Amino acid sequence: xxxxxxxxxxxxxxxxxxxxxxxxxxxxxxxxxxxxxxxxxxxxxxxxxxxxxxxxxxxxxxxxxxxxxxxxxxxxxxxxxxxxxxxxxxxxxxxxxxxxxxxxxxxxxxxx
Amino acid sequence: xxxxxxxxxxxxxxxxxxxxxxxxxxxxxxxxxxxxxxxxxxxxxxxxxxxxxxxxxxxxxxxxxxxxxxxxxxxxxxxxxxxxxxxxxxxxxxxxxxxxxxxxxxxxxxxxxxxxxxxxxxxxxxxxxxxxxxxxxxxxxxxxxxxxxxxxxxxxxxxxxxxxxxxxxxxxxxxxxxxxxxxxxxxxxxxxxxxxxxxxxxxxxxxxxxxxxxxxxxxxxxxxxxxxxxxxxxxxxxxxxxxxxxxxxxxxx
Numbered sequence: 001x002x003x004x005x006x007x008x009x010x011x012x013x014x015x016x017x018x019x020x021x022x023x024x025x026x027x028x029x030x031x032x033x034x035x036x037x038x039x040x041x042x043x044x045x046x047x048x049x050x051x052x053x054x055x056x057x058x059x060x061x062x063x064x065x066x067x068x069x070x071x072x073x074x075x076x077x078x079x080x081x082x083x084x085x086x087x088x089x090x091x092x093x094x095x096x097x098x099x100x101x102x103x104x105x106x107x108x109x110x111x112x
Numbered sequence: 113x114x115x116x117x118x119x120x121x122x123x124x125x126x127x128x129x130x131x132x133x134x135x136x137x138x139x140x141x142x143x144x145x146x147x148x149x150x151x152x153x154x155x156x157x158x159x160x161x162x163x164x165x166x167x168x169x170x171x172x173x174x175x176x177x178x179x180x181x182x183x184x185x186x187x188x189x190x191x192x193x194x195x196x197x198x199x200x201x202x203x204x205x206x207x208x209x210x211x212x213x214x215x216x217x218x219x220x221x222x223x224x225x226x227x228x229x230x231x232x233x234x235x236x237x238x239x240x241x242x243x244x245x246x247x248x249x250x251x252x253x254x255x256x257x258x259x260x261x262x263x264x265x266x267x268x269x270x271x272x273x274x275x276x277x278x279x280x281x282x283x284x285x286x287x288x289x290x291x292x293x294x295x296x297x298x299x300x301x302x303x304x305x306x307x308x309x310x311x312x313x314x315x316x317x318x319x320x321x322x323x324x325x326x327x328x329x330x331x332x333x334x335x336x337x338x339x340x341x342x343x344x345x346x347x348x349x350x351x352x353x354x355x356x357x358x359x360x361x362x363x364x365x
Contacts, residue, residue: 018147035270102152104153106149
């Protein structure tokens with residue numbers, strides 16, 4: 001249930017950037033290698049923002065597919081599971097090039 | 113953090129700026145202003161983790177974040193560790209638990225400095241230690257008088273993996289009673305660590321545990337991880353674990 005504390009972190013960032021303006025949407029990027037469950041995050045958002053100025057705001061989550069690149073053969077593999085093996089050469093000397101993102105990318109604010 | 117990602121049309125490319133799949137936003141094309149932020153959600157935690165790390169480095173302390181599921185044997189292993197390293201390495205422990213001081217009490221009497229962190233105050237009890245919690249505990253330790261700090265995290269295979277606390281290295285204790293598929297079920301945790309201690313090896317004759325399958329699953333999610341097999345109960349492998357723990361630790365002459 002770390003989604004709750006994560007939502008509190010998001011509130012802090014949103015408050016700082018919104019500077020008192022109404023917030024309609026918070027756009028997030030969440031990599032698939034993160035243990036963040038979007039539905040849980042959205043549920044926790046309603047708990048954390050209840051009775052606050054953000055109560056009517058909406059979290060919109062953009063999932064980012066995980067990918068690795070093989071250091072031996074250079075091949076890029078999009079991951080469908082957590083197994084870090086190059087699909088081209090079965091190599092295990094790989095680096096994660098996508099899937100660990102966890103960003104607040106933008107806010108949609110009520111026009112001043 | 114990688115900036116590459118694949119799109120559903122099969123293209124893969126790099127972004128210099130993080131990218132939002134905008135989709136159909138026509139419904140609110142008017143009446144709203146989009147403000148780009150590009151801020152990592154863990155930014156604040158990671159800033160505090162960096163401050164913790166700077167304090168460790170300034171005091172010459174090596175910090176290890178020790179994680180596991182509940183009941184894997186972290187505290188038993190630590191008690192055995194303190195017994196062996198007592199008098200050679202000055203150890204501090206941050207003991208994270210949702211409730212009770214039971215674990216801290218088990219570790220008392222070995223000459224280590226212990227700071228207990230109960231996470232139950234707050235929103236229902238945190239399932240992990242984060243960098244600000246550890247920072248609060250550091251105020252109750254004398255970093256100048258320790259060489260090695262072990263942060264015993266809350267027993268949980270999910271949440272602690274996401275929060276850096278300023279540690280130099282990460283280890284987890286896994287017990288063979290947990291089943292060989294756990295690395296596949298909790299890949300973020302198993303991928304996040306430098307070392308997996310495979311504990312309760314004394315129970316191997318009594319279980320249907322397939323050690324080779326476990327190691328293969330672990331290698332699939334974390335190809336570079338080191339493995340040490342131990343039994344905190346009979347002491348086997350504990351010296352090897354203590355050696356790993358002491359790597360890089362500068363002991364005052």
